Amino acid sequence: MKTLPALLCVLAAGATGHGAVAAEPILVIHGGAGVVAKDITPERERDVRATLERALKAGHAILDGGGTSLDAVGVAISTMEDSGTFNAGKGAVFNHDGKNELDAAIMDGATLRAGSVANVHTVKNPILLARAVMDKSPHVMLVGEGAEIFAKSLGMQPVPTSYFYTEMRWKERQQALEDEKKSGHHGTVGAVAMDKAGHLAAGTSTGGITNKRYGRVGDSPIIGAGTYADLHCAVSATGWGEFYIRATAAHDICARMEYAKTPLGDAANVVVMDIVPRLGGDGGVIALDDKGDIAMPFNTEGMFRGTIDKDGHVRTWIFKDR
């Protein structure tokens, strides 16, 4: 026979679908790992913090009004995609051929539904197209021309490829070509959120890595690598995507919580500070669990990131402690 608290849990499960009772909404975002202190000017820092704050407030308005974590993640990420500040949407990095190839994914923790797109060139907000793949197609992932055709079929107006140009990213690519560097990564955006029903969601959007070649796709749009959410855990990653794919990083963090009962912070730390670097990679994640605990480990010098709590209190960080 069930005890009263257990019975109340069952009733709550019926009301919200998975056992969550009224929860305190929370949103965590990142604007990418890989920032180096000597490269960031005061103007850039002001721009980054202002954009993070704008994205946090936009997402919080959704959660505060009783909207879903999925919607909050979409709004926060599309705000960053529109800003020109980060490596996603406008401001995305250039590939070896001087083009922008954009990837994004979103996942609903309550239902394990997911949508993702890769290698799109004319989609203003790849995160919104990823959401449409989830909601309006029978598929999880669409790439390249097919994804663009799907976007047009939904009435999403394509933007000219020049829309994504920013001088900063163009110079980065020229530098990468001169240095014969294989790649450079920084600036991907992501969000994880919990809504008032206690449902989690995660999303990530990126231009990938500077000077990438041959239709390269990173971890961000790969469900389980750069983006993952379930009933208890939501993760968005940033960093050297090849290694995050090989580590199935985002899913590994959630699996450690579920199977080994490892607390979120420890699970995220093992993957980001041990497993990925042992393979040779670097980067970071933002992670949120169904208790509202947050983890934001990174093994680069900095990672743009921010949080907003139920009262709308915003915090942003770039380096370890500021």
Ligand code: ASP
């Ligand atoms: N993870 C992204 C990728 O490899 C890049 C980044 O986060 O900066 O495509």
